[in-house]
Amino acid sequence: MAANRMMSDIDYTRTQLAVFFVILLLAVDSINPVKMFLHVFPQVQPWHIASISIIVIIYVFISELKPILYFTTKVFFHYILSIFFRDVQIVGRDNIPTHGPVIFTSNHANQFIDSLVVMCTCQRTLSYIVAEKSWNRNIIGHLAWAIGAVPVRRAQDSAVAGTGTITLIKEESEMEQEIEEIPVIKVQGNGTCFLSDLNLADKIRLSGSSHGLKVTKIESDEILYVRDPEEPALVSYTDSPVTFDILRHVDHKVVFEKVLDKLASGGTLGIFPEGGSHDRTDLLPLKVGVALIAYSALDKDGLAIPIVPVGLNYFRAHRFRGRVIVEYGSPSYLDPSTLGAYQAGGSERRKACNDLIKRIEDGMRSVIVSVPDYETLQLIHTARRLYQRREYTVSEKQDINRRFAEGYKQLLLRTDGNLPKEWLSLRDRMIAYQKELSDLGIRDYQVSGLDRELQDRELPDADSVLRDMRLPYRLAHLIVVCGLGLLPTALMNLPIGLLARLYANSRRKKALANSKVKIKGYDVMLSEKVVFCIAMVPSLWCLYGLLLFFFTDFDGPALTLSIFSMPVFSFMGIMAAEAGVIDAKALRPYLMRIFPSNRRRLATLPAVRKDLQNNLRKLIKQVGPTLGRVYSEKTIDWKMIQEQSKGWEEVPHTPVTKKNE
Numbered sequence: 289m290a291a292n293r294m295m296s297d298i299d300y301t302r303t304q305l306a307v308f309f310v311i312l313l314l315a316v317d318s319i320n321p322v323k324m325f326l327h328v329f330p331q332v333q334p335w336h337i338a339s340i341s342i343i344v345i346i347y348v349f350i351s352e353l354k355p356i357l358y359f360t361t362k363v364f365f366h367y368i369l370s371i372f373f374r375d376v377q378i379v380g381r382d383n384i385p386t387h388g389p390v391i392f393t394s395n396h397a398n399q400f401i402d403s404l405v406v407m408c409t410c411q412r413t414l415s416y417i418v419a420e421k422s423w424n425r426n427i428i429g430h431l432a433w434a435i436g437a438v439p440v441r442r443a444q445d446s447a448v449a450g451t452g453t454i455t456l457i458k459e460e461s462e463m464e465q466e467i468e469e470i471p472v473i474k475v476q477g478n479g480t481c482f483l484s485d486l487n488l489a490d491k492i493r494l495s496g497s498s499h500g501l502k503v504t505k506i507e508s509d510e511i512l513y514v515r516d517p518e519e520p521a522l523v524s525y526t527d528s529p530v531t532f533d534i535l536r537h538v539d540h541k542v543v544f545e546k547v548l549d550k551l552a553s554g555g556t557l558g559i560f561p562e563g564g565s566h567d568r569t570d571l572l573p574l575k576v577g578v579a580l581i582a583y584s585a586l587d588k589d590g591l592a593i594p595i596v597p598v599g600l601n602y603f604r605a606h607r608f609r610g611r612v613i614v615e616y617g618s619p620s621y622l623d624p625s626t627l628g629a630y631q632a633g634g635s636e637r638r639k640a641c642n643d644l645i646k647r648i649e650d651g652m653r654s655v656i657v658s659v660p661d662y663e664t665l666q667l668i669h670t671a672r673r674l675y676q677r678r679e680y681t682v683s684e685k686q687d688i689n690r691r692f693a694e695g696y697k698q699l700l701l702r703t704d705g706n707l708p709k710e711w712l713s714l715r716d717r718m719i720a721y722q723k724e725l726s727d728l729g730i731r732d733y734q735v736s737g738l739d740r741e742l743q744d745r746e747l748p749d750a751d752s753v754l755r756d757m758r759l760p761y762r763l764a765h766l767i768v769v770c771g772l773g774l775l776p777t778a779l780m781n782l783p784i785g786l787l788a789r790l791y792a793n794s795r796r797k798k799a800l801a802n803s804k805v806k807i808k809g810y811d812v813m814l815s816e817k818v819v820f821c822i823a824m825v826p827s828l829w830c831l832y833g834l835l836l837f838f839f840t841d842f843d844g845p846a847l848t849l850s851i852f853s854m855p856v857f858s859f860m861g862i863m864a865a866e867a868g869v870i871d872a873k874a875l876r877p878y879l880m881r882i883f884p885s886n887r888r889r890l891a892t893l894p895a896v897r898k899d900l901q902n903n904l905r906k907l908i909k910q911v912g913p914t915l916g917r918v919y920s921e922k923t924i925d926w927k928m929i930q931e932q933s934k935g936w937e938e939v940p941h942t943p944v945t946k947k948n949e
Contacts, residue, residue: 354436358413361434365404368818371862372401374609378409379683380616380655385594386411389551389585390619393578393648394598395571395656396560398605399815400428406558406598407435409614415550416558417543421445427819438550440543442563443491443500443535450492452479453529473501477510478529486512491535498804499573500535540577547581552589557581561648564803567605567811569665570658574649579641582622583630594619595648599655601686606813608785609866613682617655617926620647647927654926657689659696668692670718673732674901675908687924694929695915697936708911714903721900728889729876735893738877762878766871773864779832780858781865784824792816829854 313320326332349356369376384390390412396402403416416437423429423439432439457474475492483506486492491500492514501514547557559581561574578595585591597617604610622644629640659665672688680688699707707715725732795816800809833851836842842850880886912919918929 357434365408369408373612375611377613377682379686383616383618389554389591389593390556391593391595392558392598393561393595393652395600395652396562396565397600397602397811399565399812401815402600405612405614412556414556414558427822438546441538443538447533447535450532450534451481451485452477454532455529471516472504472513473516475512475514481509482506482512483509489537493533493535495531548585548588551585565811566805567807569662572805574645576641579644586622586627592622592624594621597651597655601656606810615655615686617651620651650927650930653930657693659693670722674904691918694933695918697933698915700936710907714907721896728880734877735897738890738894762871762875766868769864769867773861776857776861777865781861784821788817788820791820
């Protein structure tokens with residue numbers, strides 16, 4: 289990752305000059321200021337200067353402990369990301385306010401990695417709100433403390449199973465007047481003990497649901513009332529009784545005070561409003577906490593804090609050497625005129641907070657590509673690659689992906705889920721094209737290369753010689769790269785990599801079993817791999833150091849150099865392995881030609897792609913004008929577009945599935 293992601297270009301240049309200037313002074317005795325001073329004043333001993341230096345270092349370290357810990361932890365995180373990610377790209381960093389308090393709200397798709405990515409791509413000093421459950425974990429808790437995170441206890445982390453079963457019954461008028469005009473839902477229990485098991489403000493969570501319903505009144509052991517969230521997607525009315533969990537009320541007053549103090553002093557806060565990480569392709573319902581923090585800051589300190597949405601768009605999120613695009617959106621500002629409604633409390637406060645939550649959600653959707661499922665997301669990426677006429681920048685790719693996603697949602701709304709036949713036909717052909725690429729083990733960008741190779745056969749003899757040299761060159765390059773990376777990869781990386789995969793998979797299964805929102809639990813895998821490697825990689829280096837100490841005749845300097853070289857060899861092994869994988873993928877089309885049937889399939893791919901490309905562009909040209917701004921406007925207010933697409937989740941539609949699976 290670029291150095292200027294941690295500091296400005298001029299600061300980085302100054303740091304480089306200072307470091308090499310100090311090295312120069314240390315290397316040449318005649319200009320070494322310490323040795324010159326000792327020569328002029330022989331009564332001063334070297335240990336005198338060393339003692340003073342140690343005292344000053346300790347004083348500076350103690351007085352600037354928090355900034356030093358934050359900076360060193362950030363440097364460490366940069367190193368981690370450079371190992372586990374092939375590329376980290378940033379869009380919209382100019383949307384980040386350069387001074388004053390800021391709240392960053394991000395989607396939560398990759399557990400602990402999410403906060404690392406935002407922290408390392410943001411020039412501001414971030415304080416994150418961390419779940420107490422994570423804070424109490426070794427390594428994670430220590431790193432969270434080092435960056436000044438604030439632990440918070442979550443109700444779902446201490447959920448307990450309720451006694452008996454319950455059924456939800458919609459209640460109206462009578463109870464609404466009794467409980468501050470709050471719309472409520474009646475809960476009928478069967479074998480329950482509401483009076484002894486529950487208190488007011490506790491929540492109940494139905495089996496299979498991720499949302500808790502707040503208890504507003506307990507009438508008896510078998511009848512209570514909960515607040516109606518007024519969001520149909522959050523409540524499931526069932527005819528048959530279901531089991532439930534009890535979520536105890538958690539007082540966040542102390543946490544709020546710490547957070548407000550940070551914001552009042554001009555600090556920044558990072559928060560994941562979804563509450564927990566997940567591996568879905570759309571946002572979970574947002575928690576109200578971020579709205580309460582924003583209004584509390586306005587009420588207590590008069591601060592209308594900008595709320596900056598952050599979109600984390602991962603590619604191969606749970607795998608080693610994946611990619612991520614970090615997009616910072618335009619900040620939203622709290623309207624000071626709504627403070628009166630917040631201060632009034634009751635239903636007015638809820639309405640003000642819910643309105644702000646909706647604005648925050650719109651902002652977050654404007655920096656991600658939200659679709660019904662992973663297969664649809666893959667289809668959108670394929671459509672973008674087929675549609676584009678030139679190489680796009682990162683921001684342009686994100687823009688086109690979002691246009692496809694929002695256009696798809698608007699088509700669903702307009703057709704009530706009955707998509708045009710030409711779209712369904714084209715979709716099926718694109719899915720078949722994806723599957724053919726997967727079966728042959730090649731990527732879409734390699735298909736155009738197949739077409740060029742067919743054209744190369746008609747080149748003059750001199751040019752055909754260069755064409756024929758491609759395969760031997762790629763083979764030679766692969767052999768050299770594998771040769772360089774074989775030993776460090778086998779000794780330094782392979783044992784840890786295999787163990788990390790097994791460990792992460794076991795943690796994934798555990799997280800999936802305890803979660804109500806995860807699909808496959810892939811969001812925890814990379815984080816667990818990182819935690820495992822942070823602990824085990826230095827342990828492996830120490831083991832090799834002990835083996836060298838006991839079984840070789842290395843002297844002190846040679847042993848020290850060997851141990852300190854291990855991180856370098858490990859990183860070289862990673863880079864060499866990645867280069868080898870790239871070469872192997874490039875050789876795949878050549879190897880597939882060995883089999884006649886595959887040769888014929890490869891030969892037809894360029895024509896299939898060209899036909900899909902023409903049909904897609906024709907369809908977009910036909911349907912696009914009916915989609916309005918998504919198609920015609922060069923610059924789009926995505927929050928407005930998101931408003932137009934609301935309700936698409938409730939439209940029935942045929943899910944995207946791969947053929948012949």
